[in-house]
Amino acid sequence: MKTFNALLTSAAGSVPLEAHFHGNALVAGDGDGDGGVDVARIVVSVGGMEQPELFLNWLDAQGRQVTLKPLSADDIATVLRDAPPSLQPSLQKLWNERLHNRRQVSGWLAGLTGAALLAGGLLWWQGNNAIGAVAGLIPLSTEKQLGELALAQVRTQGSLTGNGAAQQTVQEIGQRLTAGSRYQYRWFVKQDDSINAFAMPGGIIVVHTGLLRQAGSPGELAGVLAHEVQHVEQRHSLRQMITSLGWGALMAVTIGDISGVAAMLAHQAGTMYFSRDMEEEADRLGVQALQRARIRPDGMLTFFQKLGEENQAQAPGWISSHPQTAARVRRITALIEATPCPACQPLDSNHWQAMKAALPPADKK
Template sequence: MPNPDMNNEVSILLFGPELPSTGQPTACLVEEGRLYLPNQKQTVSFSELEARVGSFDHDKLQLCWQYQGNTWLLIPANQDAQKTLVRLLPRKEVTGLGKWKRETLGQSLVWKTVAYSLCALALAAVLVVWQYDTAVSWVAGRVSLATEYKIGESVLTSLKTQSPLVDKGVAVDAVKKIGVRLTQGSPYKYQWHISNAPAINAFALPGGIVIVNKGLLERAESANEVAGVLAHEIQHAEQRHALKNMITSSGIAATVLLVLGDVNAVMMVMAHQVSAQYFSRQAESDADIKGVALLRKSKIDPQGLVSFFKKLQAQYKGKAEGPEWMSSHPGTENRIKVVEDDNKAHPCADCETLKWDKKAILASLEKTYPKAK
């Protein structure tokens, strides 16, 4: 039982399914052997918790755990709350808490500021000498695959607190079967997830994590159409377009930290950007052409991407709001023509039409995400 003389209530921000993306202000109770969330009526044993380092300054405590198949996360509401929580939690029972204490102990803001300033000046000099696009590509090339994987996993964890994602089942297997065929020989170890979102959309996180919305699978009429969208998004990952966008948006200091492998410095930027990215026309054209080339290389009929474009364009013609996957991809008519011309210039006689069981896929989605009655 908790000590009745001990104030074991701690103010926190809670992140989890159906909670605001900015976190829900609430409180937790630190009791004997467990953490209790009164508002959620949820009990978490200390052994289920994992402590992580958060924030730009590497001094914030994050506690993560799994509950009923979903990822949950909490952070103390303020510095006093963090001190109380750290004091009450048993270091030996909470995974990573001892490491968190060691990493945060002795952080020197002065030295870090000096180091960041020097790196920022060096990078600024590079940007002055080189063209901006060339500089961004150069910086992206300095980011290791290990760091890119960490970024992808961090963003994936953040997205899971906002909406449920699945990585198993008939629908995921169907996507994975196409994806594995398209990613043979890639340096990335791809992951495949499906979200409950109804929007016709798919996107790739850094490090080869691909998320396909349920709405896209429901609207696609063939496996080749799905393959066309996947090939396009895979090329965004392979060409590191998301990473380059992040470098452009995160600023010089955060970019230097990214090159040095400090994922926490840019995680919050990525979490808000990745699922709603707007790439440049050049990046979109690059993903189109290289995606079609990837389809031909994989012996998949590339006309699926064109038919998917045309079907959606006709369905939403004259409407103020179109599907998310097309609204974030400008110049649709011209892009259809470019892809069609490329297909004519590079005919693929041995490309095939893929088979899929859409009925089974829809049944799997309905079982995973039952509609509210």
């Protein structure tokens, strides 16, 4: 039994520790005396841009994603050598086919147009920076597949509703903001007290009940949705997913072998951090989308300000991934002032009162 160094990422955060295999179990750290994780529950995935990375994923007792990543090439070698026989086929398959799959990805790029070839060349040279260029070439159908996979994983983590007063409110407002889009949006409400909303590739938007409780008016909810929708429209979610999952995701959806990526997506979906440029773009284009829908955009601003004042310390969720900096508020204020919209009205929603009344009581902290 040889130990290896690894990074364990769970709902509680990331910790470096030593791990080893014992019989048919993976023991991380001291294993909390529970004998470790049965390897039958482990899903193997590979990724990494600069260098290949190996991930061992499973769900904890609450159905939340846990990921163990061997740190160095030596640590990966130990896993490949010492893992019990039942884990070996998937380990060897994913790891050994990694190089082969890289060639398949480049073959796929070569099959596209000259622009794709250029982007492919950039990709090899610039790593993450070129992801944006390549993301633009990924077919909508593939993007939708990624989104569906991520949605399936989010569903395993808690209850999502696709109907009811809350979902109808979100959908009603969302549809006004996405008229004419190339995406067919789907709107979900998650029973979760944290203040959060997120966008997944292909047009899937999830709003937590905690955020609905916090929203003071339909216009404030519209501000959040307008922002999130832009993370789909500008393919930010797609780019971030590919960037952080590495080649694995792009390769997997391209060649249709999505099994290894599915588990990784769960961790991704609700905790996606975008670059500051992407956030600025989502704010700016979100304000424009509100105005196109003839909705007064100041709800976006008031919701941001409210979170900034009341809940800055509350994490994680929308606030930690969308810091309410003074600069941001100034920028949005200036934007709204620079683009007056006389036709814009305060937003009304037929379902608003029913939605508020139907929200589950907040968890007592």
